[in-house]
Amino acid sequence: MAKMHPDLQLDGVQLSVGGRALFAPLQARVAGGQCLTVMGPSGCGKSSLLACIAGTLDPVFEAQGSVRVGGTVLDGLPPERRRVGILFQDDLLFPHLSVGDNLAFALPAAVRPAALRRQQIDAALAAAGLAGFASRDPATLSGGQRARVALMRTLLAEPLALLLDEPFSKLDTALRADFRRFVFEHARSRGLPVLLVSHDPADAAAAGGAVIELGDVAPASWTPV
Amino acid sequence: MTDRLADRLADRLRDGLSARFRAASPLGWAPAITLAAFLLPIVAGLAGTLLPAMGWLPALGANSFNLTAWRTLVQAPGFASAWQLTLSTGLLATLLSLLLALGVVAGLHQRPAARRLGEWMAPVLAMPHSALAIGFAFLILPSGWLARAVSPTLTGWALPPDVSTVGHPSGWPLVAALLLKEVPYLVLMTLGALNQINAGAQLAVARSLGYGPAQAWFLVVLPQVYRQIRLPVCAVLAFSLSVVDVALILGPGNPPTLAVLAVRWFADPDTRWVFPAAAAATLLLLTVMGCLLAWRGLEVLARQWLLQRTRQGVRNAHSAAAARLATALAAGLLGAAAASMLALALWSLALQWRWPAFLPSAWTWDNWLRQAGSLVQPAATTLALGAVSTLLALLLVLACLENEVQRRPSARAARGDPAAGRRHALWLLYVPLLLPQVAFLFGLQVLLVRIGADGHFWAVVWAHLVFVLPYLFLSLADPWRAFDARYTRTALSLGASRWRVFWRVKLPILLRPVLLSCAVAFAVSVGLYLPTLFAGAGRVATLTTEAVTLSSGADRRVIATWALLQAAFPLLVYALAAALPRWLYRHRQGLAH
Numbered sequence: 050m051a052k053m054h055p056d057l058q059l060d061g062v063q064l065s066v067g068g069r070a071l072f073a074p075l076q077a078r079v080a081g082g083q084c085l086t087v088m089g090p091s092g093c094g095k096s097s098l099l100a101c102i103a104g105t106l107d108p109v110f111e112a113q114g115s116v117r118v119g120g121t122v123l124d125g126l127p128p129e130r131r132r133v134g135i136l137f138q139d140d141l142l143f144p145h146l147s148v149g150d151n152l153a154f155a156l157p158a159a160v161r162p163a164a165l166r167r168q169q170i171d172a173a174l175a176a177a178g179l180a181g182f183a184s185r186d187p188a189t190l191s192g193g194q195r196a197r198v199a200l201m202r203t204l205l206a207e208p209l210a211l212l213l214d215e216p217f218s219k220l221d222t223a224l225r226a227d228f229r230r231f232v233f234e235h236a237r238s239r240g241l242p243v244l245l246v247s248h249d250p251a252d253a254a255a256a257g258g259a260v261i262e263l264g265d266v267a268p269a270s271w272t273p274v
Numbered sequence: 275m276t277d278r279l280a281d282r283l284a285d286r287l288r289d290g291l292s293a294r295f296r297a298a299s300p301l302g303w304a305p306a307i308t309l310a311a312f313l314l315p316i317v318a319g320l321a322g323t324l325l326p327a328m329g330w331l332p333a334l335g336a337n338s339f340n341l342t343a344w345r346t347l348v349q350a351p352g353f354a355s356a357w358q359l360t361l362s363t364g365l366l367a368t369l370l371s372l373l374l375a376l377g378v379v380a381g382l383h384q385r386p387a388a389r390r391l392g393e394w395m396a397p398v399l400a401m402p403h404s405a406l407a408i409g410f411a412f413l414i415l416p417s418g419w420l421a422r423a424v425s426p427t428l429t430g431w432a433l434p435p436d437v438s439t440v441g442h443p444s445g446w447p448l449v450a451a452l453l454l455k456e457v458p459y460l461v462l463m464t465l466g467a468l469n470q471i472n473a474g475a476q477l478a479v480a481r482s483l484g485y486g487p488a489q490a491w492f493l494v495v496l497p498q499v500y501r502q503i504r505l506p507v508c509a510v511l512a513f514s515l516s517v518v519d520v521a522l523i524l525g526p527g528n529p530p531t532l533a534v535l536a537v538r539w540f541a542d543p544d545t546r547w548v549f550p551a552a553a554a555a556t557l558l559l560l561t562v563m564g565c566l567l568a569w570r571g572l573e574v575l576a577r578q579w580l581l582q583r584t585r586q587g588v589r590n591a592h593s594a595a596a597a598r599l600a601t602a603l604a605a606g607l608l609g610a611a612a613a614s615m616l617a618l619a620l621w622s623l624a625l626q627w628r629w630p631a632f633l634p635s636a637w638t639w640d641n642w643l644r645q646a647g648s649l650v651q652p653a654a655t656t657l658a659l660g661a662v663s664t665l666l667a668l669l670l671v672l673a674c675l676e677n678e679v680q681r682r683p684s685a686r687a688a689r690g691d692p693a694a695g696r697r698h699a700l701w702l703l704y705v706p707l708l709l710p711q712v713a714f715l716f717g718l719q720v721l722l723v724r725i726g727a728d729g730h731f732w733a734v735v736w737a738h739l740v741f742v743l744p745y746l747f748l749s750l751a752d753p754w755r756a757f758d759a760r761y762t763r764t765a766l767s768l769g770a771s772r773w774r775v776f777w778r779v780k781l782p783i784l785l786r787p788v789l790l791s792c793a794v795a796f797a798v799s800v801g802l803y804l805p806t807l808f809a810g811a812g813r814v815a816t817l818t819t820e821a822v823t824l825s826s827g828a829d830r831r832v833i834a835t836w837a838l839l840q841a842a843f844p845l846l847v848y849a850l851a852a853a854l855p856r857w858l859y860r861h862r863q864g865l866a867h
Contacts, residue, residue: 105478108386128481129490129589135482141475150584155483158588166585206483219642238647 051228055119056080057102057210057242064101071097072263074114079210079258081240084233086253088246089263095246098263099212102244103135104128116241119210134208134241136216136232140199142187148174148198149183155205159272173201177231193224200232202241211236213245217252229255282799301680304673308747311670313708314511315718320559320709322717326552333720334545343549348558352529360532360561363445363525364515367452368569370459374453374607375460375625377600380491380593383468392465394554395458398611400793400848402801405841407451407523408833409614413824414439414447417629418657425630434629438463440524447524452517454611456510457604466752467502468495488597489590492657493580509707511569512562516710519803519818521824532558535646536712537804541812552716553620559713566708567703607705615841621834641831649817653839656816658731660799660843663738664792667746672790674747675754676776703744715808722809729811737809738799738830746795753787783865785858788852817843 061065061074071094079085102116104237105128107160116123123131136231142151152170160166167183174182176179177189187195203211213232233256236243245256253260325331329340330587346354382391398406412421417434425431442449473495480490516533525531530538532554539551621627622641624634718737722728757780765775781788803818817840824833859865 100478103478103482105481127486128478129484132481132484133482135479137475137479139472139475141472141479143476143480143494143498146581146584150581153585153587154480156587157484158586160587163585166587176615202483208482 055121055209055242056117058117059102060115060117062101062112062116064097064106065111065113066109075261075263077261079242079244081242082237084236084243084245084256084258086245086247086256086258086260087263088248088250088253088260090248093263095248095263096214099135099214099244099246102210103133103212104131108159115267132209133212134203134206134210135212135214136199136203138215138216138219140187140192140195140222141256142195142198142202144188146187148179148185148187148190149184151187151198152183152202152205155202157207173205174198176235177201178237192220193228196224196228197219197231200235202233211241211243213243213247215247215249215252218247218249225251226255233257275349301673301677304670304677308670308674308743309702311736312743313702315721315736315740316706316709316714318721319447319714319716319718322720323552323555323559323713324717326549326716326720327556329549331548331552331720333723334548336549343553346550347553350535353535356529356532356535357557357561359443359445359526359529360515360558361565363448363452363521363531364511365565367449367514368507368511370449371453371456371460371510374457374497374600374604375464376462376492377488377597378457378604379464379468380488380496381597381601383465383491384474384487392462394608395461396850397845398455398458398463398608400797400844401455401611401615401841402797402844403451403455403517404519404523404801404803404825405837406611406614407520408456408821408825408837409616409618409729409841410447410451410454410525410610411440412617412834413610413614414450417759419613419620419632422630422632431630441526443526445525448517448521448531450610451524452514454607454614456514457607459739460510461604463503463506463772464499467499470502471498473499484589486590486594489593491597492593493584497577497580500577502764504573505704508566508569510703511565512708512710515562515565516558516712518712519822522822532561533710533712536716540712540716548716555710555712555716558710562708562710563576612745615838618834618838618841621830622838624831641835645832645835649835649839652815652817652820653843655731655814656800656818656840656843659734659738659814659816660796660847663735663742664746664795666735667739667743667795668788668792670743671747671750675751678755679759703747706740706744711804715804719808719811722811728809729813731814734806734809734814738802741802741805742795742799745798746791749794750787750791753784757784786855786865789854790848793844793848793851796847800840800844802833 057079059075059077061076063074064071073090079083087095087098094267097106097110099110101110102123104123104126106112112124117132118133123133135237141149143154146154149167149170152173153166156166156169160169170183171180175179177194179194179197182190182194182198187198190198199216216232217229220228228253233243243256243258244251247253326336327343329338329342331337378391412420415421415434416437416439418439421431421434429435476494477487477490480494481487485493517531518533518537521531521534525534529535535552536558538549539547539554542548542551605779620634623637623639625636625638625640627634715737719728722730722733727733761779761783762775765779766772770778800816801818803822806814806816806819817836821833821836821840824836856867
């Protein structure tokens with residue numbers, strides 16, 4: 050079932066603002082199906098690290114090093130050609146589109162005809178426990194439901210790697226554990242390498258992979274044994 | 275359901291009554307006075323145009339309703355082509371300016387250039403249409419600056435080419451000149467609407483899903499912001515269909531557009547032409563309304579099409595190139611606007627400027643000195659009209675906004691939709707901008723003659739107020755409503771009176787938006803051609819009315835001095851309004867943005 054996905058590799062990645070480095074060069078390799086958690090206080094550059102990998106880094110930052118997914122070097126590629134999915138704190142479902150249209154937006158155009166598209170969207174909704182929700186307005190969904198739709202939207206675009214920018218932090222405790230399990234199960238079953246940034250140790254525990262502390266001056270590095 | 279309705283009715287009634295009681299405070303009257311100030315002249319003016327169109331104008335002894343005026347209009351030579359020209363230029367200018375503006379924002383808004391773009395475009399908005407149109411004519415005439423730039427080296431033209439540009443029957447110079455102003459206007463409106471949604475994060479998501487920057491903007495952001503720019507787009511459409519001064523300067527003369535035809539007939543010494551003129555103005559009104567409806571249909575179709583694209587998930591590789599093209603074209607327009615102003619400046623200082631020299635061969639101040647005598651009076655009138663109408667409008671707008679703030683915790687706001695009232699008010703504010711000026715100004719003039727006020731300074735101030743008020747309100751309302759009410763509460767709890775809080779806390783903090791809104795209002799007043807002409811009965815001369823009149827034939831050096839001075843006033847006021855708060859608050863980082 051699990052498709053083999055390439056590794057996500059960070060090779061000496063470092064961000065700086067006006068010549069001041071935010072953290073020591075980062076060396077890491079995340080295999081498909083695994084999760085690396087990057088921890089650190091707010092302002093240490095965790096979210097900017099993800100923006101750098103996704104290609105949406107604010108131009109005030111300077112990035113060094115290289116990011117690779119499998120054999121493809123991502124540096125310099127525009128975000129839309131990186132095939133790197135990202136989930137934020139907010140679900141960021143497009144408020145002008147129905148739940149189903151949000152998912153259709155992500156589904157590649159090669160999936161045709163319309164009937165097949167609808168079938169895949171319905172399947173994704175069913176996998177999220179939201180069968181029959183396609184025509185709903187996202188604003189009428191609960192926070193947990195919206196978060197699950199956001200994940201399905203990211204996955205439908207067939208990314209090669211998944212970035213998680215504290216996507217659990219705004220959910221209340223009961224929902225948080227549920228959604229965490231939901232995200233990691235889906236990522237694992239698809240063999241996606243996952244990079245999670247968080248300041249919640251419970252996130253790191255649930256992720257089950259290795260943990261890097263950002264913000265240390267000492268060089269941080271991690272490679273799977 | 276019925277219960278809620280009953281509740282609402284009760285609320286309405288209570289609101290109305292308490293408003294009646296509170297009207298003891300003078301602020302309570304502000305909305306009514308403001309609405310009356312700009313809607314009464316319009317309603318009276320519309321009636322005064324519609325009735326003569328149906329053959330009724332007792333002042334000229336016409337006491338029976340008939341369709342003679344319409345028959346004369348339809349049988350007038352060139353009527354059909356005038357109508358067609360109106361439609362083609364108006365619709366084309368609107369469609370092109372919207373597409374260009376959206377392309378520019380889609381391509382640029384995430385870059386730091388966007389903020390600078392806004393700063394560059396604002397001065398173009400301050401420039402009066404007619405001055406820009408005159409400068410643009412100097413640019414595109416066969417012997418204009420553009421032809422000189424490439425002659426004779428590239429073209430081999432030893433003489434100005436024998437082609438028609440200004441006044442071309444197709445009306446393209448009219449469309450181009452409208453784009454000069456409307457693209458920056460719509461760009462600034464769209465940038466403003468973007469502040470209200472979390473566009474950056476949503477775009478990041480759309481791009482991580484495989485969409486290029488421009489396509490992501492059109493599919494994700496545009497559907498969310500279009501509601502906020504719909505009224506400005508409608509105003510552009512109505513204006514483009516009914517503009518008079520630009521069409522007089524750059525449009526074809528025979529037949530002209532419908533609006534120009536109506537003005538020409540209204541001005542005819544033979545008063546019998548008033549009837550077909552009123553019919554033409556009424557037809558223009560109907561045309562504008564029809565086009566607004568058709569535009570609504572177009573919006574629905576465009577939305578459907580975008581949704582279709584969204585559902586198909588097609589990632590378009592060319593959208594970024596299209597956005598770049600739009601940006602390049604808009605930059606070209608901005609360049610043309612700047613070159614137009616420069617052409618005016620050069621001509622006003624030229625002693626001798628022979629074809630095909632790129633620059634004048636001899637310079638002089640004489641053009642200015644010789645015009646000085648005749649410039650002074652209209653310049654003073656222009657300043658006075660602008661200052662008085664802006665101050666009156668500011669007074670009314672501030673009273674309305676303060677009244678709104680003090681009534682905020684009302685039953686309606688607490689229970690129902692607090693924005694509903696504002697949305698209705700917004701439509702009312704746009705009424706003067708959605709109606710063709712010709713359609714109500716003639717009627718207004720009839721009314722003014724009736725009360726013996728036509729040609730009077732205050733009559734012109736009132737006519738200006740009709741346009742100055744909505745613009746001032748529209749640009750000041752958002753920053754005023756965004757004011758953090760905790761400042762007021764803090765000051766009140768320190769024992770300051772409401773009056774003192776207004777003068778010492780609120781106004782100083784909001785000084786920058788107040789001054790910029792005043793600059794906008796002043797620029798609107800300076801640019802008004804038709805309202806000055808009609809309410810002034812041709813006897814109140816401003817730089818604008820004189821420049822437009824001169825543009826049809828005087829020496830370029832003379833026209834240039836008038837048009838340049840006309841453009842200089844609003845630009846100076848705008849610069850002052852931008853610089854003053856910056857200087858006053860140079861040691862206050864929180865205010866000196």
